Amino acid sequence: MYHWIPFWPETAAVNAVVVNNLYIAELGLGALIMLTVVLMMLTFCIRYRKSGTASRANLTTDTWRFEILWTVATLAAFLVLFVWGAQIYIWLFKPPPADEEVYVVGKQWMWKVEHAGGQREIDALHVPVNKTIRLVMASEDVIHSFFVPAFRIKHDVVPGTLETVWFKATKTGVFKLECTQYCGLQHATMQGEVDVMTAPDYAHWLVDQGVSESLAGQGGALFRAHGCSGCHGENSTVHAPSLTGLYGTLVHLQDGSVRVADDAYLRDCILNPRSFTVAGYPPIMPDFSGQLSEEDLLKLIAYIKSLGGMQEHAR
Template identity: 55%
Template structure:
């Protein structure tokens, strides 16, 4: 054992190279500084008769060269790291979305087709995977060392990260944020498999009767909780003539810019829709009366994710 865990993703290897570059440059600067300290200790010792006059005229070129050279090197590393950070948080448009909910002390996973897992995550290789994550209780941290990913999972909002695995295998998943007495047991496995194997797993990856398409489950919740009474069947919007109230159109909402009554503009992403469902007073939409009820405490995080999946599916249908 050499103590090095190989990265299973291309992005992880780039992170390794960046850290190695930072370490090498830092060690080079440290070595140079200590070498100069040792040189001056010997050269300018008390009994040395070396000339010590006019230090400003003798050293300014060296000081400027040293400062500019180190600034340039570290600026290159800064740009590299900034570019990598931005790319790591901009998932490709064709990324496969999987929803993750952290809860003391387990990871609950749900796929678009309704397949559910506890402390396990099955994914295909050679395909970008986007995780949309939230917590039901306290702060957790989703970490897979082999992918070089580590991201806080926060209650009350959605966090997102993405990765692409190149080789099949089983990789350990940890919570790396102390979250209570059972923190040590909040572990799991990420199982990467070929696309045909993944399709096979999807077809039988849930207990009988436990699987239902997330959008379909969201549609049922949309009706059960009375959302269609104001927003209309299929989220077509409500008017006093059709539903008795004026309510926004939900078909095509996801990803659009929405103007609030405060004059601010927001993008209708997962966090925005979640706030509209649970805390509508935070997102009053311009042009509509503030009559949207709060479902905070009535709908769990998993059901909120299903409602969001349904609203996102309305976007797809509205564009076909």
């Protein structure tokens, strides 16, 4: 689509097409303004050169109309680009319903990837073509940055938080994955590949991994091992919030605030429950901070999400 532009990077996702269009518009506007200014400069330099015959009489001294027109025109053009860019920014950070959800953990100096079915990868990400992929990302140590140039997606992965990013690949192939945030001495080696496959090939790849337990299943085992089922289970005698159907709903807290029960909220509740006590319940949940790795947290979150919730948030 963009092969006619010299040196243009590969474009392999709908995200990239949208970003390309804005970037080309900005380049075009900048080139138009530069060309206009240069042509005006050359015109005046040639016409009013020392040996020129152009009359210097009756020079225009009142130029405010031209100045206002020039200023308003350029301001309007840049405001259009600003609104356009803001819409794209919101679109990129507000993911549509996902066909596949994948969990990614950044660690010095590798990307650890886990699929919903329990398949695991290191420095590689296999996804189907023409499907919306939602990545839930965490860091085990320092700030990393997940960047796939061909998709035009780049998102910082900050310790202590969960970050999400999405993309929809439009063609099959292997595309470079990089970390673009300096994360230590071996930062340059923190690279990988995104392998975009046809739907049948992707289905075969999932089966060939030989995984017997899904990520949610592993989370369920952790849920029981850490005693969570003793309070949040169906037969529990402890007065604790039910987790069935929780994901994606609005949660009213004791401090009067309201939170959406998304991935970040579930993580916060597990690690720091006293700060997110649900209204009407006693603050008796123990603090699991320091007891669970980022991978374990993602497994627990996957399990809680498997218990149901609002479909428009969960997908």
